[in-house]
Amino acid sequence: MNLKDRSYLAEPMVGPYEDGEGHIDMKRLRNMSTTFSGWTGWSCFAVLSLGACDQVDQISNELRDLTPHEAYMESLRAVKLAETALGTQWASAAVRSLRDAPTVTLPFGEEGFLFAETPEARSYRVELRRGQRLSINAALDGADAFRIFIDVYRMPEDPSRSPLPVLSSASLSESLEYVSTRRADYVVRFQPELLHGGRYRIELRAGASIAFPVSERDTRAVLSFFGDARDGGSRNHRGVDIFAPRGTPVLSATNGEVYRVETTAIGGNVVWVRDSDRPQRIYYAHLDSQVVRDGMEVEQGTLLGFVGNTGNARTTPPHLHFSVYARGAVDPFYYLFQPPQTLPDASAPLDHLGAWTRTVSPGIRLREAPNSRAPVVSELEESTPLRVLAASGSWYRVRLPDGRDGFVAARLTEAVVEPLRNQFVESASVLFSSPSRVSPVMEDVEAGTDVAVLGSYEGFLYVQSPDGHTGWLAGNADL
CATH class of the missing domain: 2.30.30.40 (SH3 Domains)
Known part of the structure; x- marks a missing residue:
């Protein structure tokens, strides 16, 4: 296995193992199980006892390849380093960082320090909606070249189950991206190989995974949403309606192939595009006119037609009905929504990274995450020493003398320079x-x-x- 610059996506197993309703077809799965040496009777039993989402992730975890991080751990075992004190600490830090990852709000940025002599990992828990793109940009200062492992884990609904790695890399040479396939919590973890560390910077952002399909508009123009009642409640809306003046250009939200251009009683003038990057189909309806034909290759931003109100929208103002189909219609809003990307102002001094500070007054609260509403880990006495691990906005990530980590407002600390x-x-x-x-x-x-x-x-x-x-x-x- 090549551990250098290796990045891959481990998606849930779908298709041949599911029936038409999206449930695991156990008969077909058992027939296929002889192909996979990792499949066991316990795994089959586990599938029956998990929630629907956890079922698929549990199977994927059984059948996937090793991540670069896991392969590195196997290499440590091969040379008898995994059982040493350092090897054990390195593995424990990786597990602990998944369990104790602080919940952060995106966009999020942190600058910190990893101590080479003490195996460590940094982690961040984020919530993503289906269709959102997670972008990760990280850099580590240091004169020596070494690997740093970045992993994104989808956390299971059942906390007793193992997280599923959905994106893994052993390189910081380029930014990493992952598009969420469901609403879930994810943990981003990065960890350098043994006996390496230094100052790092990381930025996490969530954004749209496809382009907005109406020229010079954004999600503020969406005035009718997925799931809204239609026809007196007899059916639900299967997309979003984006309102704009008649004749506004409608642009392809993805790269792909036009595979159906037609006029129907409900959709009026419609265009279907098969996404060439992901297993999904995009539906554009109520167009005033279409300018593409079946079989055309399109790129993101290609003109498809113009906003109108054809079909069953004749009594409504002009708008584009926009849908995403991925084994059924899914809510496209977060595929399109582009939240603010500007990081909070960084006011916490960076010259204390890796050094000791102390609290300036009694009753200062150490919190689980860098915000004033996060749960309190501990209330600290005056002059409590805190080792600064990282800075984010106006907060320090710190470590207490007993080894517990948390976050404290930087303004409530002072450098340990002069004695008390x-x-x-x-x-x-x-x-x-x-x-x-x-x-x-x-x-x-x-x-x-x-x-x-x-x-x-x-x-x-x-x-x-x-x-x-x-x-x-x-x-x-x-x-």
Whole structure:
């Protein structure tokens, strides 16, 4: 398996394993199962017990190839590195980052630091609607060339099930994109290979996956939506209506082939285009006139016709009825919707990345995500040391001395530069590497030693010894 610059899409298994209603056809699946060495009786049983969406993802997870990240882990096992302390920490960081990914609002940008000596991963949980395109742009500063693994996982409705990787890469050479095939939560994770790190930047955005089909209009011109009642409630609207003056150009939303140009009683003058990039068909109806013919190859933006009100729309103002069919009609709104792309202003200072800061007052809240409505992880005491992992907008991603991560408003912290006070150690003690009596001892501290107190946490003082070492002294934390 080629691990370099390898990017692929792992989509749910559809088609030959489903009946006309979109359900898994177990008989056909069992007949095909001998083709796949990974298929087991347990998997067949699991399909019966999962929700409809999780069924397909569970099967895909059983049958897919290894991602570059997983292949790298296998290579570590092959040379006996996976069982080492570093290998175990690297694998644990990957799993933990999926479980604990903070929920972020798109567009989102973060600049941070990954410590080479401590295996780490960064992750972000986002919600996507069907048809939305997720764009990922990431860069890692560093003089040495090494791999960094980027994975996008679709999270299952049943949290006891494994996430499904839908996009994977071992390169930052180009931006990555994924179009969501359903409404779901996704986790974006990136992780460098062992013993590598550095300063990184990442930007995540959601946007339209196809072009808007009416010239000089956007989704603000959509005035009738998918699922709206029609004919007194006897049927539902199978697309969206985009209103514009008669004669406004109607443009192809995708690349593809025109395969039907006709006039019908309901749609009036219609054009059907088969998308050449994805398994979907696009329907344009109520055109005043068409300018394409069957069999024509079109590109995104090709003129198809003009807005009108033909067919059963004769009593309504001119508009384009626009539909997307992907094994049935689907809501096309988020295929077309282009949300704001400008990142929030970055006000958190970047010169503290990788360094220690401390809280400036008591009661500061550490949150699960970088927004003031996110759940609270902990309320912090004054002068609690925090290691800054990353900055996003006005927030820091930080790590507490006990290893827990969270987000805190950057303005509520200060650099650990000047000591809070100097204090004499009353009796012989030891300097611990973390605020725990079972953590490694860094050095002995003699009675009468003058130490600089930099902060406090859970009954320990964060201090600097006369020879410049920083660590933790057990004792009175009152400042």
